[in-house]
Amino acid sequence: MKVLVTGAGGMLGRALTGAWRELGRDDELIGITRAAADLRDARVVSEAVERIRPDVIVHTAARVGGIGANIAAPAQFLSDNLRIDTSVIGAALHSGVEEFVYLGSSCMYPRDYRQPLVETDILQAPLEPTNEGYAIAKIAGAKLCAYTSREHSVNYRVIIPSNLYGPYDHFGSMASHLVAAALHKAHLARQSGDETIDVWGDGTARREFTYVGDLAGWIAENIGHVAEWPDMMNVGIGKDYSVREFYEAALRAVNYRAELRFDPSKPAGMMQKLMDSSLARQHGWDPRTDIDQGMARTYTAYLESATA
Template structure:
């Protein structure tokens, strides 16, 4: 089996490639990056797909960012992801790719809806405005995968991870998600002997973060059962923590202590979006890495990135 993996330089794709090697899979994994093909270029994507002729596509590429990035450019997050996903999915169909794994996002779920969120809650109520553009693009692509599976009987499946973190994360403050940003800020505070760290919102919003290695290893181990998966599955840690908790964990990880100064005037997104991942647990899903261990490995990865 030939497997095409998009987003080859991203945190998730790199973790999947690592898990592939660790587990000694004999299938051919072909990670592709922007240097191989710009996924916003339909002709380039068609040529890549026809050249590789994959049996399975794992689509881990997306334009992603934190709250600040999404608020600043909702049009870009909507249209870039729509174009990117449309190019990859349409090219896969034209190349007769029979198996496809699409990664959705917990942003697809309604704002301040019931907890924990189940897969059928998508489109049940209005979305969180701060990342609505990104969420709409992910919902559209996920629905397309559902339609393909129903209409043509192909194994097009959607996995909805919680927020992910781990080595090779994006630690830039304008694009990074909560855990990566907290680690970067805590490290900067330590090196500068700062007395405080700024935190957007009141610090009480709760988020579910899953260590990326747990998802990657589960996916590689259970890839051969894709035909048995339901059309959509949540894959999350199953527990959440407040924004303040994550910042405190980041400070403990880097070995520093200072004041956390919250700013309630800044957007914090949904108050809570904990997911129910019991469907995936029927297929062996477990997120075993603790926040302490995951933070430690993430910080080690961050320090490595500073030396490169």
Template structure:
């Protein structure tokens, strides 16, 4: 298997009109809220994004009717059902069904109404479990997936293929981006469904507040991960919309990784926890290493700006503010 068939297209170097109507699908999630903030900061004056109570993206008729009424010029498809390793492993039907419906509905509606520019956001989990590191975009579909999140990955892969199919059949300059592990304000701090960094922040904060002498984390701590602040991703999204037009998905990350053990030590430092840290090796590690090759995006003139310790400090401050206000997201 040689991967996805690629048809090369010319890159674009054209700023989006700040008066364009931009639909940020999933605007209240971690990614969508960051993209929204960045677009507003960059001078976009017509950014739209109804919440799930106003528009259920799994409802095909509702999505088609909304596009008919609102007619966005640009779409950033950041909406998805997401969760950590336990949620993915125990509820694969939810992750496959919900994400497939969200994607197909939004992409079909955007095509029906001739949306000129669209960015589909996938995930680095689309790549094979044992892909050569750092992972290049060409690794897609070249090997088996990580079993603990294969349902979510399959859904995201289908989104990439649908974007490529639209490019091939209709010639629209739609693109896909594959972010690495994300964190930042707006993250999900559910005790069972959160990703690794919010889970660590929550665990160490609770231990510090209660005076617990030790914290036990999942796995061996030896798995390696790459982390990107969501505000950096938001800048990459706009950069890609204005500078890239190609079939290939584009990796978005830092190109640097660390062990989960090292990440835990850094979170403990930021939180101010001084107790012992232990590891439950009966729990899964997931993919042994996952770091992205970001040379394609770097060649387009983008690079991240927020160092991990600074980003974690900002995220922990946000977490404490939400705890105090009683507005923390748990799902």
């Protein structure tokens, strides 16, 4: 079996490659990075998939960013992700790929809706405005997979991870999400001796973050059995923490003390976004990495990348 991973240079793509090696699978895994191919270009994608002829595609590639980036460029997040997804899914179908794993996003869920969120909650209420462009694109990609499966009798499945963190995350940029940003700020504070760290919002918004290695290992183990999955599944740890708690965990990982200075005038996004992952647990999903373990591993990787 030959497996193609898009976004192989990203956090999940790299973790999946590592998990594949650890399992010692004989199947061939081939990665496509952003530098190797512009996945927004349907012709480029079609030629690549035809050349590789994979049996399975794990589609992790996307234009992603933190709250600031999503607010600043919603048109780019919408258009780029629509183009990426239609190019990759279309090329997969044209080349006869029968097993396809699409990575959705918890941003697909409505804002201020019931907690925890279940798969049928998608499109039931308005989206969070701060990342609406990205969310619309991911919903469209997920629906395209579902429609393609039904119309062409293929196994195109969608998994919706909670927010992810871990080695090779985006640190200190507009693409940074909460955990990476918290670790980066805590590290800089320790380096400079700053006694305060600025945080957007009032610190009470809650988020669910899953360690990327847990998800990568589970995907790698299930390649070849995706047909047994339902159309869509949440994959999260089933527990959320406040923004304050994430920053406190980041400070513990960095081994530093500083005062958190919250700014309620800045947007914080949805107040809570906890998912029900019971469907995935029926298919072997069992994340084991807690927040302190994951933060420590991520910070170690962050330091190694800074000195590489």
